[in-house]
Amino acid sequence: MKTPRNIFKGSIRPPDNDSAFILHPHKRGVPNVGRMAHYRDDDEVDMLIVGCGAGGGVLSQRLARRGWRVVVLERGPFWDPDRDWVSDEAGSHKLYWTDKRIVGGSDPVQMGKNNSGHGVGGSMVHYAGYTPRFHPSDFETYTRDGVGADWPISYWDLKEHYERCEAELPVAGQHWPWGDPHGYPMGPHPIGGSAEVAWKGAEDCGIEMRVGPVAITNGAFGNRPHCIYRGFCLEACKVNAKGSPLITHVPDAIEHGAEIRADCMAIRVEYDESAGRVTGVTYLRDGQEHFQRAAAVAVAGYSIETPRLLLNSKSARFPNGLANSNDQVGRYVMVQGASQTAARFAEPMHMYKAPPPEVSSEQFYETDESRGFARGFSIQTVSPMPIGWSEHVIADGHWGYALREYMRDYIHWTVLGVLNELLPHPENRVTLTDEPDQYGMPIPRFDYSQSDNDRANIAYSKKVIQDIWEHADAQDTLTIDRYAHLVGGCRMGDDPDESVVNSDHQSWEVPNLFITDGSVMPTQGSANPALTIMALASRLADRLTSKRVDAQGLRAVPSG
Amino acid sequence: MAKHFRSGDAGHLPNQRKSGGIGPPDELPRQRRGTTPQMYGRYPDWDVLSQQGHWDIVTRNVVLDRVQKVPPFRFFNEEERRTLKAFSDRVTAQDKEPRIPVMSMVDAKLDAGELDGYQFAGMPDDRDVWRIVARGLDETAREAGGHDFASLSEEAQRQIVGRMADGELEGGSWEELDVSKAWSVVTRHILSAFYSHPWAWNEIGFGGPAYPRGYAAFGVGTKEHWEPDPAFDVDPVTDTQDRGLE
Incomplete structure (x- = not known):
């Protein structure tokens, strides 16, 4: 398995990740689960990771490859696409993190299917597949535009990891002219009717579009099948064409000795007062409490669960939650504005076919002072299935006979969406309520309110997509407001008073505690976050395995 | 007398109609x-x-169960069922048979605790929202002179549903929740059931x-x-x- 063989010539093969080649050609489930390593709870592993999504999945593969003894605790199941997933909207409910979360603030964010996953692969199991990079400007919005925050790293620190992850997913798309211009390992997928009309309308108002980038195979890539354009990307890819860590990193991680321990809910990271270090994680499995020992812990539970786990890990030294003396844990959580405008055309569009993400534009990504607000937005096609379409119709105020009439018109419609860079605010935060959940852990509360800049950005972007549809000669349009994605909550920074972790994802207060998911992002750009979360984890793994992270954070680990 | 239609035209759409409501x-x-x-x-x-025959077996079973195995009511009591069936019939314009058994499907989800993963601050649990809405609909129906919501004429029911959609119902049970948010909770469940059905x-x-x-x-x-x-x-x-x- 480890040596490239001639038979693989003609197929793109990442140099240090065999996942696509470990997969079975005729079955979709990860084939090497049966021979996965198992560590005892009292065995002190080198790195214990909480959460097996974009961050945890990549980190586990990278560290295992370099000989680290790695365990990943994952709350959800170890999915087998053949057995567990369906080509059906309502039947995909089990993919989402549906434990209760209280949502407040003046502009509360709906959780669940829109932004929260569980199970091996995380939210990437049900993301649309869009994998754009961030722009160089995203890492210095404070310096450039006086808003948001500067990151402690730059785009150029991540670039090589963007390229590595794009090769592993693998990403298909046209050459990308925005941000740092770049190409992709695979060519663009064909586009459907929805994208054709959007492209024409955009061109007519001087807006450039491109096909992709999507993490969907478009050619030979190990045992990953080609996309069959069935459109159910948000319902998890039963084909194994769309990449998520379940098939892009976990098979290789297991091959190199990592244990992915599914159905385990982490409830506390334990801290040893005398050593000033964390010692492992207490978790629940089948209702039983366990404690896994570890030399270092990386939390990768995403923007709600990561802060929640730290806030719930109280000790005499950290009465307000682990690594939270400065009251920064849980703050600056961000979502992107994601308003959508549907348009009606005389010809049938059949928007349910082909992947929902088809064409997009980043022409409005950076600040343009003439628009009257800082930062910008991107434009992407989205293609709701029937339930999603009905939510769109009723949000525009139609119920009863009117709802049915719009629904019967389904095949004539197509939808464009925006992703607005909404700015980070300290009061947009995760806190704990007094009410316990089924694990006895306090239910989290997420408050979210928009600023004036956020509102101006959203209003402007809605006019742009309306304009595109008018130029495309749409016969009718329906617009709704919504949000997408989650990042922030434990941001990285240069100042220990203003951030939770340093540029190496390492807690300022606890040297062997790391955070390796989207919650470390100080700003969010207008790009879908999955690829950047993976690239961050990939960079951290490089820093750890080449011992560029302060040694006191780790015990003497195997050379690699 | 049936009229002649062209699918390319959009004139039949509610926002494009020149006059009158839609029936x-x-x-x-x-x-x-x-x-x-x-x-x-x-x-x-x-x-x-x-x-x-072209569907994988796992998906096929999930979809066929919706048609062949209508779950029995467990969550809602007799009165709530009567009220909420009439309510969901108006929301989805199911004015005659055959009907998709929307409330049986919603009942099964609520009974199994399959919720959507969030609750608006200041709002009760989704399961309680449903019971309060059922009570509120009957109270508003009594103010309109009916015995309960289901006994009103369809037109009178539609008027109450319209006021709920506009967030305008008040008094009694409606004070226990934010009516617009309650509308969002119950319609989300109703639509998710209705448009999951192959009919x-x-x-x-x-x-x-x-x-x-x-x-x-x-x-x-x-x-x-x-x-x-x-x-x-x-x-x-x-x-x-x-x-x-x-």
Whole structure:
């Protein structure tokens, strides 16, 4: 398995990740689960990771490859696409993190299917597949535009990891002219009717579009099948064409000795007062409490669960939650504005076919002072299935006979969406309520309110997509407001008073505690976050395995 | 007398209508194959269930169960069922049989605790929202002179539903929640049940599950050979006569 063989010539093969080649050609489930390593709870592993999504999945593969003894605790199941997933909207409910979360603030964010996953692969199991990079400007919005925050790293620190992850997913798309211009390992997928009309309308108002980038195979890539354009990307890819860590990193991680321990809910990271270090994680499995020992812990539970786990890990030294003396844990959580405008055309569009993400534009990504607000937005096609379409119709105020009439018109419609860079605010935060959940852990509360800049950005972007549809000669349009994605909550920074972790994802207060998911992002750009979360984890793994992270954070680990 | 339709026109859409409200689509053709809710639709010969041989077995079982295994009511009591069935019939315009059993499907989800993963601050748990809404509808119906919501005329029921959609109901049980947010909670559950049902897919011409077959024709104006033709471009009356179906 480890040596490239001639038979693989003609197929793109990442140099240090065999996942696509470990997969079975005729079955979709990860084939090497049966021979996965198992560590005892009292065995002190080198790195214990909480959460097996974009961050945890990549980190586990990278560290295992370099000989680290790695365990990943994952709350959800170890999915087998053949057995567990369906080509059906309502039947995909089990993919989402549906434990209760209280949502407040003046502009509360709906959780669940829109932004929260569980199970091996995380939210990437049900993301649309869009994998754009961030722009160089995203890492210095404070310096450039006086808003948001500067990151402690730059785009150029991540670039090589963007390229590595794009090769592993693998990403298909046209050459990308925005941000740092770049190409992709695979060519663009064909586009459907929805994208054709959007492209024409955009061109007519001087807006450039491109096909992709999507993490969907478009050619030979190990045992990953080609996309069959069935459109159910948000319902998890039963084909194994769309990449998520379940098939892009976990098979290789297991091959190199990592244990992915599914159905385990982490409830506390334990801290040893005398050593000033964390010692492992207490978790629940089948209702039983366990404690896994570890030399270092990386939390990768995403923007709600990561802060929640730290806030719930109280000790005499950290009465307000682990690594939270400065009251920064849980703050600056961000979502992107994601308003959508549907348009009606005389010809049938059949928007349910082909992947929902088809064409997009980043022409409005950076600040343009003439628009009257800082930062910008991107434009992407989205293609709701029937339930999603009905939510769109009723949000525009139609119920009863009117709802049915719009629904019967389904095949004539197509939808464009925006992703607005909404700015980070300290009061947009995760806190704990007094009410316990089924694990006895306090239910989290997420408050979210928009600023004036956020509102101006959203209003402007809605006019742009309306304009595109008018130029495309749409016969009718329906617009709704919504949000997408989650990042922030434990941001990285240069100042220990203003951030939770340093540029190496390492807690300022606890040297062997790391955070390796989207919650470390100080700003969010207008790009879908999955690829950047993976690239961050990939960079951290490089820093750890080449011992560029302060040694006191780790015990003497195997050379690699 | 049925009118002549063109699917390319958008004049039938509620936002584009020049005058009047929108009522039952009596002008649409009757369903000839398969079932649609109330047996009308634009694809009279489309039965998505006829494609089930092309669906993977796991998906097929999930979809067929919705048609063949209507779950018994466990969560709602007798009174709540009566009120909420009438309510969901108005929200989804199911004014006659055959009906998709929306409330049975919602009941099963609530009974199993399958919720959506969030609760608005200041709002009760979704399961309590449903019970309060049932109570509130009956209270408002009594103010309108009825015995309960289900005993009102359909038109009177629609007026109350319209006031709920606009967030305008108040007093009594309605004070226990934010009416607009409650509307969002209950309609989300109702629509998710209704449009998960293959009868609704027949009505809207949706191709249904697509694994392992996938799609090949997705350009503007194209379709797979097995996908339905809209009947909008033909006069349903003369068409049925021409085809000797009546």
